[in-house]
Amino acid sequence: VKSEEPHERMGGILAxxxxxxxxxxxxxxxxxxxxxxxxxxxxxxxxATxxxxxATxxxxxxxxxxxxxxxxxxxxxxxxxEVKEALEGLNSEKRDEQKRLASVLVLKELATNAPTLFYMHxxxxxx
Numbered sequence: 302v303k304s305e306e307p308h309e310r311m312g313g314i315l316a317x318x319x320x321x322x323x324x325x326x327x328x329x330x331x332x333x334x335x336x337x338x339x340x341x342x343x344x345x346x347x348x349a350t351x352x353x354x355x356a357t358x359x360x361x362x363x364x365x366x367x368x369x370x371x372x373x374x375x376x377x378x379x380x381x382x383e384v385k386e387a388l389e390g391l392n393s394e395k396r397d398e399q400k401r402l403a404s405v406l407v408l409k410e411l412a413t414n415a416p417t418l419f420y421m422h423x424x425x426x427x428x
Contacts, residue, residue: 343403366410380418
């Protein structure tokens, strides 16, 4: 996921997507770790080296949505954090289009995969 090559990033994202549904004793630790890796690929968060490849951002946002759907006990906190970060990315005073695209992709996936948790953020989203 930390590679400079888009195809290697995509491979890492696909591997995480496949491992999300695997049940194990430490699944909450894996979910947190996967979320942190995916955040590296989405420039809606203030990360030192964001990804500028649109296909990678789309795939990362879809896996983030999948993670929100099966996140278990951490889901509410996870969705809350991601929605706030994405809304900040949209409302940023800088006109960073990559950041805005990533924010929209994340919000779309969270609204689709965790609608109950996203619902309370709808007023802020519509502003």
